[in-house]
Every structure is written in C-alpha cells, then in structure tokens.
Amino acid sequence: MNFCSHCGSDQLQLQVPHGDTHPRLTCTSCQQVHYHNPSIICGCIIERDDEIALCLRAIEPQKNTWTVAAGFMENGESTEAAAQRETLEETGMQVGILDLYSVFNVIHMHQVYVIYRAQFVAQTQPMGLESSAVQWFKADQVPWHLLAYPAIKTMLKRHASERQSGRFNLYLGDADSGRTTPIG
Numbered sequence: 001m002n003f004c005s006h007c008g009s010d011q012l013q014l015q016v017p018h019g020d021t022h023p024r025l026t027c028t029s030c031q032q033v034h035y036h037n038p039s040i041i042c043g044c045i046i047e048r049d050d051e052i053a054l055c056l057r058a059i060e061p062q063k064n065t066w067t068v069a070a071g072f073m074e075n076g077e078s079t080e081a082a083a084q085r086e087t088l089e090e091t092g093m094q095v096g097i098l099d100l101y102s103v104f105n106v107i108h109m110h111q112v113y114v115i116y117r118a119q120f121v122a123q124t125q126p127m128g129l130e131s132s133a134v135q136w137f138k139a140d141q142v143p144w145h146l147l148a149y150p151a152i153k154t155m156l157k158r159h160a161s162e163r164q165s166g167r168f169n170l171y172l173g174d175a176d177s178g179r180t181t182p183i184g
C-alpha cells in the first residue's frame with residue numbers, strides 16, 4: 001500500500017497504535033490504521049461414489065498442478081458458503097457440505113485453510129477460468145506427484161485411507177504438523 005485508502009495521503013508509517021501489540025501501517029495525515037490480517041481460504045474435497053474431483057490449476061501460483069477446489073472467503077459469507085461458492089466457480093459443481101475436515105495455518109503466507117468434505121450434487125455450469133481441467137479420481141488414480149502443495153497431498157492421502165475405513169477425523173494444525181480428532 002502506497003497511499004492511504006481513507007484520505008489518499010502518501011504519509012504512511014509503520015507504528016504500534018496506542019494500546020496495540022503489533023506495528024500497523026498508519027496514516028500520519030488522517031490517523032487511519034490499516035490492518036492486514038490473515039486471509040481465509042475455504043474449499044471442498046468433492047466426493048462421489050469412491051472418487052474425488054480435483055482441479056488442474058490454469059493460473060499461478062502452482063499452475064498445472066492438481067488441487068482441491070478452494071479460494072478466498074468473501075465478506076458477508078460463511079465458511080461453508082465460501083467453500084460451496086468456490087467449488088461452483090472452479091468446477092461448475094453444486095455440492096452439499098458433509099463435514100469440516102481440515103483447518104490448517106500457512107503462517108508464512110498469512111493464510112488459514114478451512115476445508116470441508118462435500119457431496120457432489122450436480123454439474124450446473126461449466127468449470128471456471130481458474131481451472132484448465134476438472135477430473136474425477138479413485139484413490140489409486142490421484143496424481144500424487146502433481147499436487148499443488150505438500151499439505152494438500154497429506155490431506156488427500158489421509159482422506160483416501162480414512163474413506164476406506166469409513167471413519168473420518170478432523171485435522172487442526174499447521175501445513176506440516178498438527179493433530180487429528182475423530183468426527184462424530
């Protein structure tokens with residue numbers, strides 16, 4: 001940010017506001033404090049029979065790798081609504097939320113992922129521009145070496161094995177380490 005979005009001044013400085021704990025970008029002209037907090041990314045592991053649907057990313061970052069349908073939560077929506085909207089936008093699929101499945105922090109990216117298991121309902125529109133392909137995979141067909149991020153791979157491996165047993169767990173933690181607790 002180079003200009004204050006409140007008054008348009010370029011007099012921005014990092015300061016710890018009175019009573020605050022962190023340095024904030026503060027406009028010394030109008031005193032507006034510009035907070036930057038982590039982004040929430042919501043998405044779905046889409047299930048149908050013994051398959052899951054993954055998206056091949058058409059855009060950077062991680063172009064041409066496979067991942068779950070997910071994207072930034074918007075103001076005015078719930079995490080579940082965001083996960084369903086992102087799934088619809090990227091895959092064209094309407095889904096029903098089954099359960100919360102994984103909440104993990106990507107601290108260096110200032111992101112929190114909130115991923116649900118979701119049941120495929122219907123293909124209601126074409127896939128979106130962020131995907132160059134959307135494809136159904138059985139567990140042994142998933143392109144494990146071409147997934148977008150290690151955390152996505154870890155999550156989908158766990159999902160594949162838990163799906164075989166029929167007993168799902170909720171993951172809470174960071175991208176590379178955390179704990180699981182049984183759901184239900």
Ligand SMILES: [Zn+2]
Nearest residue numbers: 004007027030
């Ligand atoms: Zn200002």
